[in-house]
Amino acid sequence: MELEKRLKEKLEAPTLDYEKYFSEKALGMKASEIRELLKLVETSDVISLAGGLPAPETFPVEIIGEITKEVLEKHAAQALQYGTTKGFTPLRLALAEWMRERYDIPISKVDIMTTSGSQQALDLIGRVFINPGDIIVVEAPTYLAALQAFKYYEPEFVQIPLDDEGMNVDLLEEKLQELEKEGKKVKIVYTIPTFQNPAGVTMNEKRRKRLLELASQYDFIIVEDNPYGELRYSGEPVKPIKAWDEEGRVIYLGTFSKILAPGFRIGWIAAEPHFIRKLEIAKQSVDLCTNTFSQVIAWKYVEGGYLDKHIPKIIEFYKPRRDAMLKALEEFMPDGVKWTKPEGGMFVWATLPEGIDTKLMLEKAVAKGVAYVPGEAFFAHRDVKNTMRLNFTYVPEEKIREGIKRLAETIKEEMKK
Amino acid sequence: MELEKRLKEKLEAPTLDYEKYFSEKALGMKASEIRELLKLVETSDVISLAGGLPAPETFPVEIIGEITKEVLEKHAAQALQYGTTKGFTPLRLALAEWMRERYDIPISKVDIMTTSGSQQALDLIGRVFINPGDIIVVEAPTYLAALQAFKYYEPEFVQIPLDDEGMNVDLLEEKLQELEKEGKKVKIVYTIPTFQNPAGVTMNEKRRKRLLELASQYDFIIVEDNPYGELRYSGEPVKPIKAWDEEGRVIYLGTFSKILAPGFRIGWIAAEPHFIRKLEIAKQSVDLCTNTFSQVIAWKYVEGGYLDKHIPKIIEFYKPRRDAMLKALEEFMPDGVKWTKPEGGMFVWATLPEGIDTKLMLEKAVAKGVAYVPGEAFFAHRDVKNTMRLNFTYVPEEKIREGIKRLAETIKEEMKK
Structure with missing residues (x-):
């Protein structure tokens, strides 16, 4: 109770003018607004193509377990x-x-x-x-x-x-x-x-x-x-x-x-x-x-030699997801939308018709149940508005398909305006 | 062979004027000379009171093993x-x-x-x-x-x-x-x-x-x-x-x-x-x-609750080492040398008579088989020359005693000059 009261006080009534202690450079550091928005998405049932995370299914948990055991048995003094x-x-x-x-x-x-x-x-x-x-x-x-x-x-x-x-x-x-x-x-x-x-x-x-x-x-x-x-x-x-x-x-x-x-x-x-x-x-x-x-x-x-043996398994896991995304884009996207055809990695990059601002469109997409990263922040000069990054490694194929479908609907509505 | 040749070439005949690419601030970054000297010590049979390392015997290896196993079984997707x-x-x-x-x-x-x-x-x-x-x-x-x-x-x-x-x-x-x-x-x-x-x-x-x-x-x-x-x-x-x-x-x-x-x-x-x-x-x-x-x-x-249970074990392990160092200092150090009496931690700080530069003395100490960290670098203004830091957590009691004995001999010789 005492704790709660003190914590509440602290948040409601700042005892210091915090900003004045920061360095000039720190004053210029801002949290990314997109990151803040996407934080919310990750807790809801929106299909997020916005992430940049590897799929946890690709983590070689068993191998890590064996290695960790060996490390603690044989190399603990050094490893710790x-x-x-x-x-x-x-x-x-x-x-x-x-x-x-x-x-x-x-x-x-x-x-x-x-x-x-x-x-x-x-x-x-x-x-x-x-x-x-x-x-x-x-x-x-x-x-x-x-x-x-x-x-x-x-x-x-x-x-x-x-x-x-x-x-x-x-x-x-x-x-x-x-x-x-x-x-x-x-x-x-x-x-x-x-x-x-x-x-x-x-x-x-x-x-x-x-x-x-x-x-x-x-x-x-x-x-x-x-x-x-x-x-x-x-x-x-x-x-x-x-x-x-x-x-x-x-x-x-x-x-x-x-x-x-x-x-x-x-x-x-x-x-x-x-x-x-x-x-x-x-x-x-x-x-x-x-x-x-x-x-x-x-x-x-x-x-x-685990690394060389494990890489093919990761590839096997991600390839269908890459394929699913490219197929869904082909199937659902309206004319005027272009996208890259990656031979590997984690991302597809889509370019919408000029005039569509993907940052402004994000809220509508989220309302339809899909999220992406607006492309603007990937440009040093922040001078391109009609692009987006789509991740295909984190969510399974059927969700990728559904996500791209929802995204295509959002874009079509936006293009009608 | 090809590799060796190329590596040798690279080290002997620089292909670039490396320095010119560095930032102004990087040009000012220098490796600590003491650190370089002490690197050599750590490979020899010198008793090093120079370290700042915890003793590996205090690492709760078994507990870490159990926890790691549990983490990989129950929390792998998150932990990795x-x-x-x-x-x-x-x-x-x-x-x-x-x-x-x-x-x-x-x-x-x-x-x-x-x-x-x-x-x-x-x-x-x-x-x-x-x-x-x-x-x-x-x-x-x-x-x-x-x-x-x-x-x-x-x-x-x-x-x-x-x-x-x-x-x-x-x-x-x-x-x-x-x-x-x-x-x-x-x-x-x-x-x-x-x-x-x-x-x-x-x-x-x-x-x-x-x-x-x-x-x-x-x-x-x-x-x-x-x-x-x-x-x-x-x-x-x-x-x-x-x-x-x-x-x-x-x-x-x-x-x-x-x-x-x-x-x-x-x-x-x-x-x-x-x-x-x-x-x-x-x-x-x-x-x-x-x-x-x-x-x-x-x-x-x-x-x-492992932390609270383990802390007393670390204390039990280090206390005799602290005691051994204070006892040896009392026994061997000549008049004119002062040192702190820590109630905890890892270090004793010794002050020698004015006029002795512990940085210059280090080589002699190492020749006698003991190392310490000269105090100068611990002063922002590098304006004090006659001090040193002695670590008591890393080496066992009998070595601490022998190390302090050797150090006292070095200091006595230095004081005679």
Whole structure:
């Protein structure tokens, strides 16, 4: 009772003017309104195509159980202790070997640092590379949380449009020439080349190689974010950009979130040892080290061959969902709506006729029982209103079909106006 | 062979001028030289009193095994998935209840956010509260990694000396008056009031209350870092400062690192919901969420009553080590050397006669087979040379005795000069 009273008082009658203690930069940090809206959706019976979550059915729970038991029996003293900032060495070794074998990328453990998820890698890259005003090229659209992470460091974002073959490198080259004329330089090109978030498209090999040539010519760093690369449901694999990186310009980001489980928050950076060294110093002051227990589990998962055995099972689980979404879009969407046909990953990107604002339409869609993420926030300049991201990994096929049907109805009504 | 050749080439002949891509702030980030030196020590047969690690014998491995099994059986879908940025709700509820019962602090889950260790909490506090030039008061000496975390945000540090009763609040008051005359304000006072790192001393109740009065009068925020509070080997408990915090000025930091295991990297912040909200937005862009798997384990550990049952066992394990160190210091140290007598925690702080530089002396100590952390780096202004931190939790009693004996010999030789 006493507690309740005091808690109530505290919320109703603030004792401090809280805002005045915040830093200038913190005052500018706002919660995403979309995220707030979608929080409500997740508790209702709306079919949500808005998420970005892997399906829990893909988590290898039994394998994790066995590994965890073994870790506690044989490696407890190490797995429960502080670790080095750079990461658990056997895991770094195993990841280097895995990348060598799988992608033909000649790296060793000195090129690898583990991180608390890929999100931390993005923040550390911001911290280590971005001065206020530095030009960062991003795809349009691009990963929302990468924009958030970089934004803190106050770069200037330049957008390069995507098409079905990924980032349009010809447009990038034009932009680079233009900037050069103005005496400006690009510091970083950030790309998710494979099964892009949010667009689902994949950069072809020719463009990957061309991007590296441009990096050398115009002297920039490439940040290659590859969370979805292993989730291919059709088509031929393309190697990561890092595989052709002769000069060491590519900072590659990997993660266990989609090939083991996101709850472990284990990502990694593969880059030149000189870059790794500085990223390590930066990481030391933000969280000392990545969760050791989860790193040891991830090590056993890679080193024991479980990873390579489990990936096909995830693919088998997601492929019908991808197919179901593409089929439903084909079946229900009115003329004038376009969408990408991803060969892998988690997302389809839809473009509605000009004039429809998907942010304004969201409430109507939710009223009809379906949710999506309006595309605006995926553009650094927030200049495109008629797009949306649709997730196909989290809800089962029949719900995907029903969700797309409801969405198509909403769009048709909107188009009639 | 091909790999080896390419790796060798890469290290010997840099293909890029790496430094030029770094941000201004990153160029200023340096690895600690002491840390580098101590890395070497840890692989040799030197007795290291330099660490800050809990003893692995205190990790409740069996309990963790049981809990982990239960978590994977009953909560796998949740424990392996992404979580909310603010943290796993049942854990936040359990922590609020635990703090209410143990410390009589009237809080609920809205006052709590979990973090990737306390180190992340320190970084987030820097991000959310510190503008360049803001005045942050720290104890002299204080926790090294807190200085590192705050430093990135470019505050001005003001040092307040410690004595056997913790931070000298009279000196703080004088300093506050002085600053006020200059038209300056303190933004944050950072304190580790209980079993301080590195000094081992505890702020008495009277000073805690006085500090709160000063906070109200001079309008600053108190960051109360309490990683060691539960590790009391003698004397009477003192409540956290947060227990008397009527105005909501105290941001309290807790951690599981010393009462469960550091490898889980689970800490928490208890503060006004308005502060928590902003810290949550900041955390979102740095790592999305804290390791869910470890949070669920920590929840079961608190909620199942294991925490309260395990703390006495940790105390039982560490007390003889604390006693052994104090006894050995008494037995071997020459006149002119002073040290603190901690009632808990992990560290003793020793002060040698003026004129001895413990950083310069370290190499000689290592040659004699003992290591410590030179005190200089624990001072924001690096203005004290004749102190050192000695850890008593990691090595067994007989080694502590031998280590202190070797250290005393080193000091005696140094004093003869």
